[in-house]
Amino acid sequence: MTRRLAGLTLAVALLAACTALRERFPGPDVLFVATPEAVSLQMLKVAAVTAEDLVFDLGSGDGRVVIAAARDFGARGVGVEIDPKLVSVSRDAARAAGVESRAKFLWQDLFVTDLTGATVVTLYLRDDVNLKLRPKLLRELAPGTRVVSHDFDMDDWEPDRVERVRGPVREHRLYFWVIPAGAAGTWQSRVGEGAAAPLALTQRFQMLTGSLGADAVRGRLSGRRIELAAGGLTLRGVMRDDIIEGEATAAGAPALRWTARRAS
Ligand SMILES: C[S@@+](CC[C@H](N)C(=O)[O-])C[C@H]1O[C@@H](n2cnc3c(N)ncnc32)[C@H](O)[C@@H]1O
Structure with a gap:
């Protein structure tokens, strides 16, 4: 094999590896912006979280919602985050809060996360990302699962409730839905x-x-x-x-x- 052909083969192999990696770990759909602590607390209150719940925060950032669910409500929580640095920050914060046994963090694309067992799902994404996620929520979550989204709705899926919460610098909206059973x-x-x-x-x-x-x-x-x-x-x-x-x-x-x- 000539040097040129070997170089070309290597370049093609590298490109294929990059494409496969990008498919497995795509970039974030939304950049990290933290929900103020008081607003995350209110999200969990709107969902009426108790120690019986398994709370999934899809796009969990620095882990604050999951950690609050475990620390302040006694729930179990799973944070799903695409940025490995934020996953590591979240794990450290869960350890510091003494809730690492109840607050787990997955380095994963939220669109492939297995939502089995979730009883509450929290979101702070964007309206187009919520809309893309909507079929997965309706398909995979059991009837009765509560969903709370900070600031963004689900298009024509009307919320069961909307709450306005005053944060440190602005008013935030919390949208609340309960996954319906099939009655048609x-x-x-x-x-x-x-x-x-x-x-x-x-x-x-x-x-x-x-x-x-x-x-x-x-x-x-x-x-x-x-x-x-x-x-x-x-x-x-x-x-x-x-x-x-x-x-x-x-x-x-x-x-x-x-x-x-x-x-x-
Ligand atoms: C606006 S922040 C919200 C963080 C946290 N839930 C909160 O309320 O403080 C959105 C987070 O979603 C993450 N994210 C974006 N796209 C994602 C994806 N496809 N899978 C998993 N995480 C994602 C971002 O890295 C970011 O940390």
């Missing part, structure tokens, strides 16, 4: 001892529309909890697999048991 389809609904009536539901994120017998239905989901308004009735229940159990109320009448069984 047809159900056989029964109120009290009445006859079964067909309930047809169409779902867009947590919002529900459809019909119950001849009445139009509007409603929403919060995780597995469902609330519907149909005719003069309010139906509230919890979905477990293919059954909803709860109660039906109408103005001036005692509450009745409500059940619905999935038909399709």
